[in-house]
Amino acid sequence: MLRQLEGSRAVAEAVALCRPEVVCAYPISPQTHIIEAVGALVRTGKLQPCEFLNVESEFAALSVAIGASAAGARAYTATASQGLLFMMEAVYNAAGLGLPIVMTLANRAVGAPINIWNDHSDAMAVRDSGWIQLFAEDNQEAVDLHIQAFRLAEELSLPVMVCMDGFVLTHALERVDLPGQADVDAFLPPYVPRQVLDPADPVSIGAMVGPEAFTEVRYLAHLRQLDALVAIPRLAEEFATRFGRSSGGLVSTYRTEDADTIVVALGSVLGTIKDAVDALRDAGERIGVLGITAFRPFPTDAVRAALARAVRIVAVERAFSIGFGGVLSTDVALSCQGLPASVHTVVAGLGGRPVTRRALEAVLHDAAAGKLGRTTFLDLDTIVVERERARMAADRRSGPMAENILRDLATSAASPHAEEGR
Amino acid sequence: MTPTPIRFYQVGSFAVGNRLLEEELRTVQSDPRRANSLDRGHRACQGCGEALGARYALDAAVRATGGDLVAINATGCLEVFSTPFPESSWRVPWLHSLFGNTPAVASGVAAALRVKGRSNVRVVAQAGDGGTVDIGFGALSGMFERNDDVLFICYDNEAYMNTGVQRSGATPPAARTATTEAVGPEPGNPFGQGKDLPRIALAHGIGYVATATVADLHDLEAKVIKAMARHGARYLHVLVPCPLGWGSQSRDTIRLARLAAESGLFPVFEAEDGIVTSVRKIRHKVPVEDYLVLQRRFAHLFKPERRDEVIAHLQALADENITRYGLVAPEEVEV
Numbered sequence: 179m180l181r182q183l184e185g186s187r188a189v190a191e192a193v194a195l196c197r198p199e200v201v202c203a204y205p206i207s208p209q210t211h212i213i214e215a216v217g218a219l220v221r222t223g224k225l226q227p228c229e230f231l232n233v234e235s236e237f238a239a240l241s242v243a244i245g246a247s248a249a250g251a252r253a254y255t256a257t258a259s260q261g262l263l264f265m266m267e268a269v270y271n272a273a274g275l276g277l278p279i280v281m282t283l284a285n286r287a288v289g290a291p292i293n294i295w296n297d298h299s300d301a302m303a304v305r306d307s308g309w310i311q312l313f314a315e316d317n318q319e320a321v322d323l324h325i326q327a328f329r330l331a332e333e334l335s336l337p338v339m340v341c342m343d344g345f346v347l348t349h350a351l352e353r354v355d356l357p358g359q360a361d362v363d364a365f366l367p368p369y370v371p372r373q374v375l376d377p378a379d380p381v382s383i384g385a386m387v388g389p390e391a392f393t394e395v396r397y398l399a400h401l402r403q404l405d406a407l408v409a410i411p412r413l414a415e416e417f418a419t420r421f422g423r424s425s426g427g428l429v430s431t432y433r434t435e436d437a438d439t440i441v442v443a444l445g446s447v448l449g450t451i452k453d454a455v456d457a458l459r460d461a462g463e464r465i466g467v468l469g470i471t472a473f474r475p476f477p478t479d480a481v482r483a484a485l486a487r488a489v490r491i492v493a494v495e496r497a498f499s500i501g502f503g504g505v506l507s508t509d510v511a512l513s514c515q516g517l518p519a520s521v522h523t524v525v526a527g528l529g530g531r532p533v534t535r536r537a538l539e540a541v542l543h544d545a546a547a548g549k550l551g552r553t554t555f556l557d558l559d560t561i562v563v564e565r566e567r568a569r570m571a572a573d574r575r576s577g578p579m580a581e582n583i584l585r586d587l588a589t590s591a592a593s594p595h596a597e598e599g600r
Numbered sequence: 601m602t603p604t605p606i607r608f609y610q611v612g613s614f615a616v617g618n619r620l621l622e623e624e625l626r627t628v629q630s631d632p633r634r635a636n637s638l639d640r641g642h643r644a645c646q647g648c649g650e651a652l653g654a655r656y657a658l659d660a661a662v663r664a665t666g667g668d669l670v671a672i673n674a675t676g677c678l679e680v681f682s683t684p685f686p687e688s689s690w691r692v693p694w695l696h697s698l699f700g701n702t703p704a705v706a707s708g709v710a711a712a713l714r715v716k717g718r719s720n721v722r723v724v725a726q727a728g729d730g731g732t733v734d735i736g737f738g739a740l741s742g743m744f745e746r747n748d749d750v751l752f753i754c755y756d757n758e759a760y761m762n763t764g765v766q767r768s769g770a771t772p773p774a775a776r777t778a779t780t781e782a783v784g785p786e787p788g789n790p791f792g793q794g795k796d797l798p799r800i801a802l803a804h805g806i807g808y809v810a811t812a813t814v815a816d817l818h819d820l821e822a823k824v825i826k827a828m829a830r831h832g833a834r835y836l837h838v839l840v841p842c843p844l845g846w847g848s849q850s851r852d853t854i855r856l857a858r859l860a861a862e863s864g865l866f867p868v869f870e871a872e873d874g875i876v877t878s879v880r881k882i883r884h885k886v887p888v889e890d891y892l893v894l895q896r897r898f899a900h901l902f903k904p905e906r907r908d909e910v911i912a913h914l915q916a917l918a919d920e921n922i923t924r925y926g927l928v929a930p931e932e933v934e935v
Contacts, residue, residue, distance in 0.1 A: 199712065199715040199716070200708060200711045200712055200715060202708070227715050228715065229711035229712070229714055229715045231707065231708075231711055231746065231748075232746070233704065233707075233742055233746075234738060234739070234741065234742030234745070235738060235739075235742070237700070237701060237704070237738075237739070238701065238704035238707075238738070238739050238742050239704075241697060241698070241701035241704035241705045241708065241739065242704050242705070242707050242708035242711065243708060244697050244701075244705055244708060245672065245695070245697070245704065245705035245706060245707060245708025245709040245710075245711075245712065246708035246709065246711055246712040247708075247712075248695050248705075248708075248709065248712075249670065249708070249709040249712035249713055249716075250712060250716065251711070251712035251715055251716060253708070253712075267698055267700075267701075268697070268698060268701060271697050271698050275697070375670045375693040375694075375695055375709060376693055377667055377668050377669060377670065377692070377693055377721055379693075380690065380691060380692050380693040380694070381693060381694075382683050382685075382688035382690050382693075382694045382695075382696075383694065383695045383696070384695055384696035384697055385679075385683035385684065385685045385688060385696060386679070386680060386683060386684045386685060387685050388684065391685070
């Protein structure tokens with residue numbers, strides 16, 4: 179049914195359609211509306227039977243989900259940013275134990291400085307944890323990916339993280355088609371655990387494994403992620419057949435047929451990128467877009483195939499590895515080894531900075547003209563950076579740099595020509 | 601052949617042998633149908649108090665639940681010595697997740713069982729003192745506060761033994777550990793620190809809080825069985841001497857647990873619905889020195905010279921417990 183819904187609300191209703199049996203909640207922006215809405219659906223009896231636990235931390239939230247999943251229940255939680263990092267140990271644990279928990283990650287920057295707005299640094303911090311990571315481009319895809327995520331997780335006995343951009347998606351009102359319960363039930367059979375805590379058949383779960391087998395256990399986890407590379411497109415196809423729309427899959431392409439320049443990105447920024455690409459196409463550039471829906475497992479072959487004829491690749495990333503550069507770019511570059519294309523990183527939209535069509539068009543125009551460097555920080559205010567560097571060089575006790583920068587910005591906003599000073 | 605006369609206190613423990621008890625009062629371990637929840641073959645040290653405590657506690661819980669039991673375990677000695685894959689000593693369904701999240705994992709298991717309509721299957725969570733009073737404290741407090749249907753058992757050996765005897769929030773004052781060396785003007789663990797978890801548990805308003813030691817296993821079993829008859833969050837704190845960490849003889853594990861209780865250093869009590877309903881009275885009060893002198897972690901209190909003021913300080917703490925819990929009848933207070 180088509181409805182005008184906030185992204186969080188739409189995801190909560192999609193999650194409820196998947197009939198999770200245990201949901202654990204801990205508030206953190208911008209995820210909070212999701213668990214509030216799931217909680218309301220439990221309270222009003224729309225989602226039953228379901229145990230909804232208000233826990234004392236994100237570490238507990240995922241730990242409750244771990245216990246619930248190991249006891250055979252379908253478990254769900256949601257988090258963001260600091261919350262994800264606070265539960266980091268449990269993130270690895272859930273994957274290592276092979277528990278098919280589904281978690282929404284409302285992508286948000288990681289501090290310090292504390293920042294509640296959207297980027298992908300949280301998701302990137304756990305990319306090696308063994309979770310499947312799917313990125314939604316819009317709220318419809320967020321809804322659809324959650325329904326696919328439970329099926330995927332339970333088929334493979336692996337946890338799945340559905341990433342949706344904080345605020346940009348979670349708080350955006352969009353038209354969303356929520357499927358009917360009968361269709362979801364047909365698509366998503368009841369959870370049958372591969373291992374379960376049962377007095378009738380006692381097993382020990384989570385015991386110590388030494389050097390004699392750890393490599394094999396880890397390699398199996400890798401193989402199961404590679405299995406997901408087959409399962410994800412199959413489930414997307416099945417989903418399309420049943421629900422009548424394409425959602426999910428490994429990657430999506432837009433106007434790449436004859437493209438010399440291909441822009442690669444994750445999440446909601448793809449919408450703006452497509453608008454910029456349309457404008458550049460109108461101006462005669464041969465440019466297209468590759469959206470990565472499955473970031474883990476990374477769809478190396480699909481990415482390579484999509485980029486095979488590109489001259490240059492521009493990865494627009496909402497996170498980066500400090501001291502090195504692009505994260506997504508690294509994966510893309512390794513996937514394209516031996517291909518002629520150059521790979522460029524554009525770091526954009528950190529901590530919620532808007533990624534504007536105008537800025538993108540400029541940088542992509544440079545790229546098409548062969549003028550883009552290896553790594554570019556979109557819309558970087560080099561003046562405030564240089565001022566702070568000068569301050570640090572001049573004064574040992576230069577103080578908290580984030581505060582200094584904001585003072586500079588306030589001063590220049592109040593009086594663009596004011597003297598610099600502390 | 602001269603018959604050996606029957607003595608009630610054959611082992612100096614004041615325990616009455618099973619064969620002199622009514623059948624239903626006998627220890628679970630005397631029952632040939634005992635569960636052996638923590639079975640033989642594990643890798644605990646000789647004289648491990650935790651292995652003993654866990655076996656009795658879990659078997660009692662199995663008896664109380666008719667075998668409908670799931671055990672959750674924190675990282676630590678008990679986890680490591682019982683389960684290097686593929687050899688598990690557990691004959692109950694058992695899950696180890698992490699060090700600090702055991703209470704939350706147990707809450708999740710209990711929630712799953714409830715939603716599945718299997719509330720007859722009960723949950724016991726186990727951790728050492730580090731997993732309970734330190735790294736697991738936040739999760740434990742959350743589990744208590746939500747009154748989740750979990751019995752949490754802390755096997756308290758008063759330090760991080762699995763990692764090589766480092767101080768925890770349950771390490772007693774003056775004790776030497778690898779991180780509170782017996783050097784300097786005030787050797788060992790400082791006075792005035794540490795957490796009294798049973799009292800903190802009581803402050804959460806949960807229905808059942810009790811302490812026990814491995815010197816009185818019958819009392820331990822009885823408390824587990826009573827705890828399993830109730831629902832909601834319950835807490836059992838069991839003193840389990842550690843020969844390795846305490847620097848004591850393996851044969852002295854039971855004796856030390858008894859001396860800890862009989863000196864008043866470790867009060868044994870039971871509280872139901874927030875009220876202390878029973879205390880294990882001290883039968884023959886002993887000075888704390890009798891307890892301390894058997895342990896190398898307190899050796900610096902006796903050599904190279906006696907530290908009478910430190911011993912007196914520890915005695916004062918024991919006497920405080922005796923007063924607080926009424927461990928000795930007033931006319932018996934004299935040592």
